[in-house]
Amino acid sequence: MGISIWQLLIILAIVLVLFGAKRLRSVGSDLGGAIKGFRKAMKEEDEAPAAGEKLEDQQAGQVIDGEVTSKKQEKV
Numbered sequence: 001m002g003i004s005i006w007q008l009l010i011i012l013a014i015v016l017v018l019f020g021a022k023r024l025r026s027v028g029s030d031l032g033g034a035i036k037g038f039r040k041a042m043k044e045e046d047e048a049p050a051a052g053e054k055l056e057d058q059q060a061g062q063v064i065d066g067e068v069t070s071k072k073q074e075k076v
Contacts, residue, residue, distance in 0.1 A: 016024065 019027075
């Protein structure tokens, strides 16, 4: 009950007629760039927690000294 090769070719022909080869090429390259950017972002996200853990280890034992000069009350 799947789509046969002939049905895919007919759909491709209709899409080519509607949009044209030049526009489909630009859409394809834009889609490829978006997928590449998504993969890069996912890879950076996987690496980020490891860097965050190292930062927490470096800050362990440090005390921040400060003084509050004014305090604003929030309206609810």
